[in-house]
Amino acid sequence: MAILKSQTDDMQADRGRRSFIWKVGAGMSAVAAATVPGYAKTLFSSDKKTNIDDLAKQITILENEKIINVLHKQYEELLDKGRYSEIPAMFTDNAEVVFNGGLFKGTSGIKRLFCNCFASGMTGRKINHAPGIDFKPEQDRVEISPDQRSAKAIFTYSIQVGAPIDSDSTLVKMARLQGEGIRKWWEAGVYEVSYVKDIKGWKIERLEYKTFAKADYKPGQSYAKPISIPIFSKVFPAEPFGPDRLVKSV
Amino acid sequence: MNIPMHRFKYTKLTKDQIGKALKATEAGPKSKSDLSDVLKGKSIKIITQNGPVLEYKFDDKNRLTFSENGGKKIKAGYGALTLRQMIFFSHMMPEDQRGYNVYIDQDTNLVTVIEVGLSTGRTEPTLGGDPIVVDDREVQRQLYFGYVEVAGQEAPKELHHLTNRLEGKGLYWKQDTGHEVLELYASVANTNFVDLTRQADDLSYVAPSDYVRVNHHIFIHDKTECEFSGMFTSFVCDLFECTQAGVRLGFNEKDELEYYMFRGEGKVVGQLAFLEPFDEHGKSGMVYQAPGDPTIPGKWQRMTYRPARTFKYMTDEEVHEAALKNTIKFGGTEGAAPQMMAINNMPYSDILVGKKFILRYDNGGPVRHYEFPEKYKLRYMEEGENKWHEEPCRVYEGDDNLAWFAHMLTDSKPRASVKMAVDLTNGLTTCIHSHMGTKYYGNETTYRAIFGVCEMEGLEPPQYVRHEFTDELVGHAFSWSYSDQMTSMHLYTSPHSMSWTIFTANQTMGAQWCSPCIYVKLREGVYLFCQNEEACNGAQMIELINTKVTHDCGFGFSGGATGVNLGVVGALGRHIGCFNIREFYGPKKKKGV
Numbered sequence: 084m085a086i087l088k089s090q091t092d093d094m095q096a097d098r099g100r101r102s103f104i105w106k107v108g109a110g111m112s113a114v115a116a117a118t119v120p121g122y123a124k125t126l127f128s129s130d131k132k133t134n135i136d137d138l139a140k141q142i143t144i145l146e147n148e149k150i151i152n153v154l155h156k157q158y159e160e161l162l163d164k165g166r167y168s169e170i171p172a173m174f175t176d177n178a179e180v181v182f183n184g185g186l187f188k189g190t191s192g193i194k195r196l197f198c199n200c201f202a203s204g205m206t207g208r209k210i211n212h213a214p215g216i217d218f219k220p221e222q223d224r225v226e227i228s229p230d231q232r233s234a235k236a237i238f239t240y241s242i243q244v245g246a247p248i249d250s251d252s253t254l255v256k257m258a259r260l261q262g263e264g265i266r267k268w269w270e271a272g273v274y275e276v277s278y279v280k281d282i283k284g285w286k287i288e289r290l291e292y293k294t295f296a297k298a299d300y301k302p303g304q305s306y307a308k309p310i311s312i313p314i315f316s317k318v319f320p321a322e323p324f325g326p327d328r329l330v331k332s333v
Numbered sequence: 334m335n336i337p338m339h340r341f342k343y344t345k346l347t348k349d350q351i352g353k354a355l356k357a358t359e360a361g362p363k364s365k366s367d368l369s370d371v372l373k374g375k376s377i378k379i380i381t382q383n384g385p386v387l388e389y390k391f392d393d394k395n396r397l398t399f400s401e402n403g404g405k406k407i408k409a410g411y412g413a414l415t416l417r418q419m420i421f422f423s424h425m426m427p428e429d430q431r432g433y434n435v436y437i438d439q440d441t442n443l444v445t446v447i448e449v450g451l452s453t454g455r456t457e458p459t460l461g462g463d464p465i466v467v468d469d470r471e472v473q474r475q476l477y478f479g480y481v482e483v484a485g486q487e488a489p490k491e492l493h494h495l496t497n498r499l500e501g502k503g504l505y506w507k508q509d510t511g512h513e514v515l516e517l518y519a520s521v522a523n524t525n526f527v528d529l530t531r532q533a534d535d536l537s538y539v540a541p542s543d544y545v546r547v548n549h550h551i552f553i554h555d556k557t558e559c560e561f562s563g564m565f566t567s568f569v570c571d572l573f574e575c576t577q578a579g580v581r582l583g584f585n586e587k588d589e590l591e592y593y594m595f596r597g598e599g600k601v602v603g604q605l606a607f608l609e610p611f612d613e614h615g616k617s618g619m620v621y622q623a624p625g626d627p628t629i630p631g632k633w634q635r636m637t638y639r640p641a642r643t644f645k646y647m648t649d650e651e652v653h654e655a656a657l658k659n660t661i662k663f664g665g666t667e668g669a670a671p672q673m674m675a676i677n678n679m680p681y682s683d684i685l686v687g688k689k690f691i692l693r694y695d696n697g698g699p700v701r702h703y704e705f706p707e708k709y710k711l712r713y714m715e716e717g718e719n720k721w722h723e724e725p726c727r728v729y730e731g732d733d734n735l736a737w738f739a740h741m742l743t744d745s746k747p748r749a750s751v752k753m754a755v756d757l758t759n760g761l762t763t764c765i766h767s768h769m770g771t772k773y774y775g776n777e778t779t780y781r782a783i784f785g786v787c788e789m790e791g792l793e794p795p796q797y798v799r800h801e802f803t804d805e806l807v808g809h810a811f812s813w814s815y816s817d818q819m820t821s822m823h824l825y826t827s828p829h830s831m832s833w834t835i836f837t838a839n840q841t842m843g844a845q846w847c848s849p850c851i852y853v854k855l856r857e858g859v860y861l862f863c864q865n866e867e868a869c870n871g872a873q874m875i876e877l878i879n880t881k882v883t884h885d886c887g888f889g890f891s892g893g894a895t896g897v898n899l900g901v902v903g904a905l906g907r908h909i910g911c912f913n914i915r916e917f918y919g920p921k922k923k924k925g926v
Contacts, residue, residue: 250673253870254821257638257835257844261522261619266818299817303610 147234148225150285151278155238158287162207162242167197174287175279181291184314185326192319192327200324204245204265212241213269213300213307221273234278234285240292241271243301244312268310269300334586335533337849338561339641339868340773344588346470348452351430354590355451358425358432361395361410362580364594365509369413370394371420377481379435379444382492384477387433387446397424412594414578419551419569423580423594425449434580436545436553436569438493442481445493445545445553447567449474449582455633465642471563472583473633474555476543496546497521497615499554500842501605503912504570506577508597515914516556517832518544519605519810519824522619522636523845524556525832527917535918537826539845541637543618559637562586568597575599603912605810605824608840619843638846640869645894649747649775652892656748656769659896662725662741663709676816678903679886682730683708684757685738690792691716692753692762694785695799699764711740727901729886731877732859734758739875739888741899747775748897750890752875754855760787760794763853765863765875769892776893777871780863782853803854804828806862806878808912812836813885813904822909823862828852828918831864874902883908 154173161170171193174180180187180196187196201207212218225236245265248255258264272294279288300307319325334341372391379387390398397411411424418439425432434447452469467473478492503517513529517537524542527535540556547553547569555567568579577597585591609615619636647655664672685705693700700716708728712721722743731737731754739752749768756762767780784801786794806825814820822834822842832847850864858880865873872891879885883906890899 248673248818251870252674253640253846253866253872254674254815254819254833254835256640257846258819260636260638261835261837261843263835263838 143231144227147227147231147280147285151225151227151234151236154278154285154287155236155274155276159207159209159238159240162201163209165202165205165208167202167207170197174290175281178287179289181289181330182326183292183294183312184316184329184331185318186328186330188327195319195324196326203247203324205262205267206242206244208243210241210243210269210300210302212271213296213298214305216269216271216296216298216300216307216309218271218296232280233288234280236274236276236278238274238276239271240274241269243267244270244297267301268312269296269298269307270294271296334531336586337534337536337867338532338538338558341561341586343468343470343562343586345468346584346588348430348469350588351451351469351584352427354584355425355427355430357590358427358592359410362412362423362582362592362594364412364414366414366594366596368394368594369415369420371415372397372413372422377437379446379479380482380488381444381446381477381479384446384448384475384479387435397422399424412580414594414596416569416576416578416596417551417571417574419547419571419578421569421578421580421594423582425582425592432582434567436493436547437481438547438551441489442483442486443489443491443493443547444479444481445547446477446479447474447543447553447555448477449565450633453633457634457637457639465639468563470584471559472557472565474543474557474565474567474635475632476545478545493545493547493553494616495521495618496544496552497607497609497613497841498546498549499544499552500615501607501910503602503604503914504575504599505602505914505917506597506599508577508595510593510595512595513917515602515826515917517602517824517826517912517914518542518554519822519832520834520842520845521615522843523834524554525824525826525845525847526556527827527830529917534829535827536830536849537832537847539638539832539847541635544615557635558583559635560639560641564591568595570599572601575601602914603808603910605910605912607842608812608836608909610839613839613841615841619837619841636844638844640846640866644774644868644870645776646774647776647893649770651894652769652775652897653746653748655894656892656897660741660748661896661898661900663727663899663901672900672902673819674815674889674900674902674904677814677905678901679729679731679884681708682728682736684730684734684736685711685728688789690755690787690789692755692764692785692787694762694764694783696783698783698785699766711738713740727888729877729903731886732856732879732881735855735859737877737886739899748892750888750899752888754800754853754861754877755787756855757787757789757792759798760789760792761785761798761800761855762787763800763855763861765861767873767875767890769897771867771871773868774871777867778865778873778890778892780851780865780873780875780890782851782861782863800853800855800861802828803852803860804915804918805854806852806860807918808914810909810911811878811883811906812909813906815902815904820904825850825852825862827914831862876902878906880908 223238227234245267255264275291277289298307299310376390385401388400409424413422420437423434431450436445450473453473455467456464499518507513515527517525527537540558542556545553550573553569558564564583566581568577570577689704702714704712711726724740726740728738734757736755742749747769752765754763764783771777771779784799810824812822824832831850834842834845837843848864853861860878863875876885876887886903889902
């Protein structure tokens with residue numbers, strides 16, 4: 084009983100400032116409650132109908148949370164494995180991605196970002212946090228809208244970012260031949276993501292890279308120092324792999 | 334042959350021409366050494382991983398019947414050689430323009446199969462251009478690892494595999510044909526080779542390769558002379574005894590088919606350090622890695638650098654027109670940011686500021702008067718002129734009291750630059766005179782070294798002593814890090830050539846190419862090294878290498894559609910090792926080609 088009460092209180096608390104935010108931990112506790120016979124009996128004893136509706140809603144929310152988490156994991160995995168061409172299909176037709184001071188819009192913009200810009204720099208491989216760089220990641224969280232047609236999420240990231248070395252020298256060309264010729268660094272921050280659900284399922288409507296730390300770190304290195312990377316200063320087509328619009332970036 | 338391979342125009346043989354020529358392979362390969370009858374009367378079934386099942390019946394010493402994947406039975410001529418416990422046999426299927434080279438380890442029943450093919454029509458991405466169809470004459474290869482099926486025995490869990498155990502090793506081989514070759518395995522994906530018999534000049538070339546480990550001292554190797562004749566050579570070697578047994582297949586520069594087996598003996602000429610992590614054993618092959626598409630490519634694919642495919646021909650006039658619009662000297666401005674190839678350069682020096690001298694080069698060479706009013710500016714006047722030319726310059730002190738500087742020749746046509754080492758201690762000087770254009774390309778640079786003296790107040794230059802060409806660097810390898818993002822290993826392969834190798838992310842030695850070069854000795858441990866990326870991108874690098882500080886500094890000179898550029902280059906070095914190969918070079922070694 085005491086356990087159930089405390090869980091309910093937690094849920095109430097979350098209905099305050101962020102009315103439909105569910106932290107993954109709390110959600111999992113609710114599932115446990117619903118599936119443990121003792122708890123269910125207690126729950127049904129007060130107001131059966133309301134509680135069943137609430138519970139059904141909660142379960143749907145949890146299911147959607149799970150789908151969003153899986154979707155994000157898939158996004159990260161495609162990036163990690165360099166399967167850039169498969170990523171645009173995860174976005175809506177009018178989706179937007181904000182990356183490094185540039186906004187990439189619509190199918191063509193998003194393809195340009197992932198299939199050209201990211202692919203040429205092999206950006207997105209998951210790597211550990213750079214040593215010695217002060218960066219406290221936020222907690223991942225997913226919030227499903229009350230009508231369960233949209234969602235917002237925050238996921239932390241720690242990735243390798245790269246840009247092709249701008250040179251026609253033989254050395255760089257040969258390095259490209261073997262998948263190198265890229266200046267690589269580490270970035271960490273959060274993805275702020277908006278999702279929408281249509282008849283085909285959940286898709287990404289907006290994704291913003293909010294970068295909190297950049298360092299000259301590569302896996303295997305025991306040191307790192309913060310670096311400054313120039314943001315986009317030109318848009319497509321002047322910048323062939325550039326954004327559709329320049330935006331203020333974190 | 335006295336035409337360098339990278340200049341030779343190999344015939345584009347057609348599939349039909351190749352097919353007709355391959356009919357000769359029906360009889361099997363030739364061999365100077367006696368072929369083995371070890372397989373006569375035997376039948377074997379070879380199961381390969383991700384490859385064919387091959388069933389063989391060896392009718393006699395030269396004839397076999399075989400099938401692929403249970404298909405129709407095909408009769409073919411073959412040849413076999415043994416080396417310790419290894420049996421190597423080779424046969425072709427002329428109708429298909431394919432064949433198999435099979436290496437069997439009798440101790441383990443493990444097998445490496447190298448399928449070869451011509452006229453495959455294979456496409457390959459290039460660097461910046463559309464995909465190309467590989468020349469029909471270029472022998473393609475595909476490796477499979479497997480085993481000989483033995484009734485009642487389970488399939489082995491461990492097969493032969495690719496390896497980095499030969500990486501950095503160099504061998505001299507002399508085959509039963511009398512053919513001598515130096516092979517320097519300074520990459521897991523290429524072989525640097527100097528054909529001491531077939532080529533008049535001691536130039537090294539690069540051939541994409543595979544290295545397979547049989548056991549701790551027996552290895553299988555192949556190389557294909559891509560971008561040249563397309564010739565394929567493969568052998569199994571035993572490094573305990575330094576012996577080899579192999580095959581050569583392809584069309585030579587006369588378009589004659591060569592298909593023969595050979596035995597050879599050799600010696601290890603050295604070992605370079607390899608810099609990858611100690612737990613990296615090189616079991617994964619290197620393949621073309623298109624950004625964003627790291628999947629393993631299809632059959633026959635290999636990582637091949639094909640620079641000439643994207644090097645666009647320009648006339649002398651076209652290049653000069655571009656130069657008139659844009660001739661960049663040292664980045665364009667006095668305070669220009671370090672250029673990509675010069676992040677780790679030596680510092681610029683003011684050693685010449687305020688000095689005046691005359692550089693007088695031998696044998697009717699140029700005589701130039703110099704004044705250095707500022708660190709980044711000089712004035713020069715050719716003997717006989719009455720007007721000073723003012724040019725930006727960059728000056729290093731490459732060794733104690735040894736100036737090394739460069740500048741453009743004002744309004745030169747074709748655009749020319751000069752780089753001078755001036756020894757302010759003994760009055761000796763070397764000039765590397767470069768200009769745009771060769772007889773092959775307007776956008777290819779050329780260079781020559783000229784020797785002379787510096788006439789300056791307080792200096793008494795010698796009458797006879799001069800800087801001179803040297804082979805002291807030959808065999809040595811240095812990694813040169815131009816920046817933390819760009820490192821290349823230079824291997825000084827012969828008195829007239831070198832190769833460069835690009836490290837992969839984990840510092841395995843990977844992509845490789847080569848060029849002619851020259852070396853000049855300035856002082857003990859201090860050299861000029863000058864290479865031109867001939868039939869590649871036409872650019873040249875002219876470096877002063879100071880082995881005492883393992884640092885180099887110098888200049889790059891190039892030109893093309895975007896103009897002409899005289900830039901700076903410099904890198905931090907590491908000595909990677911040395912091959913003991915100088916004994917193989919020099920006029921006295923030439924026995925006629």
